[in-house]
Amino acid sequence: MGRETLQLSDAVYQYLQDHSLRETTVLRRLREETATLKEARMQLSPEQGQLLTFLAELIGARKAIEVGTFTGYSALCVASALPNDGCLIACDVSETWTAIGQRYWEEAGVDRKIDLRIAPALETLDELLAAGEAGSYDFALIDADKENYEAYYERILSLLRSGGLLLVDNVLWSGKVADPDHTEESTLAIRAFNRKVHADDRVSLSMLPIGDGMTLVRKRA
Ligand code: CA
Numbered sequence: 001m002g003r004e005t006l007q008l009s010d011a012v013y014q015y016l017q018d019h020s021l022r023e024t025t026v027l028r029r030l031r032e033e034t035a036t037l038k039e040a041r042m043q044l045s046p047e048q049g050q051l052l053t054f055l056a057e058l059i060g061a062r063k064a065i066e067v068g069t070f071t072g073y074s075a076l077c078v079a080s081a082l083p084n085d086g087c088l089i090a091c092d093v094s095e096t097w098t099a100i101g102q103r104y105w106e107e108a109g110v111d112r113k114i115d116l117r118i119a120p121a122l123e124t125l126d127e128l129l130a131a132g133e134a135g136s137y138d139f140a141l142i143d144a145d146k147e148n149y150e151a152y153y154e155r156i157l158s159l160l161r162s163g164g165l166l167l168v169d170n171v172l173w174s175g176k177v178a179d180p181d182h183t184e185e186s187t188l189a190i191r192a193f194n195r196k197v198h199a200d201d202r203v204s205l206s207m208l209p210i211g212d213g214m215t216l217v218r219k220r221a
Contacts, residue, residue: 005209021046027076030104034071039097042070044143044169048211049077052141052167055216056081059165061139064088065128067121067152068144068169072101078139079110088114089128091121091144122148125155134158143169146186149193157202162221168197172213 008016023031023046034043044052056064056078062085064078069092079088092098095118105111117124121144137159142152149168156166173190176182197205197217204218 017047021050023050024108026104026108027073030071030073030076030101033100034073037071039070044074044077045211048169048214049073051210051214052077053081055165055167056139059138059163061165062086063137064139064141065091065125065137065156065159066141066143067091067125067156068142069098069101069116070094070143071097072104074141074143075101075114076105076108076110078141079105079113080108082110082113084113086113089124090114090116091124092116092118093120094118122151122155125152125159129155129158135161137161138164140164140166141169142166146170146173146189146193149189150196153193153197157219160219162219164219166203166217166219168193168215168217170212171207171215172209174212177213 027049031043031046034040052074061081062083064082064086066074066078066088069075069090075088075090082088090098098116098118102111102116105114138161140156140160142149142156144152160166171190171194173187176187177191177194197203197215202220204220206216208214208216
């Protein structure tokens, strides 16, 4: 099989950013503040954030959900694409991290579109399903603990409408998915998840080598 994916040198990556990013000042400042945290590598790259905004706009998303909010960069990207009466349910377990995001959501004027749920995301997703919300979401992002990816996926798939879009981050896991020497739980979980989605005929998919690898999943009718 041919390998046509471009290896990005620093110069080409800089060119890509210089010629595509339209990162707002608020987004850039949030990213810079997050970069000072020891967990900074958990943050999406700015081109990933812009892809989220682009795709949410493309499908005209009104109802969205994310699993793994961290310091709120992705939530800000998605909420910016939602109409005024749109809503993003943001799931995370950390009040410390999400408090950083909330300051920037307010500054950007999108805070009223974000419904932050501090709880284990599986509980929040199950509550939404129990409340009759199945089939009503347009857009979703999974970017949280890798061991639960399959469990998040099944619930999100139920919550999405036909044609709804799910983005899943870290699917290439720094390349460890393709290196059999790596057998830690997180890597095994991502490998199993990738196999499952690849074989799942309920969805269409596209795995992109952007950031740490991101799979686009579209729920079929
Ligand atoms: Ca991530």
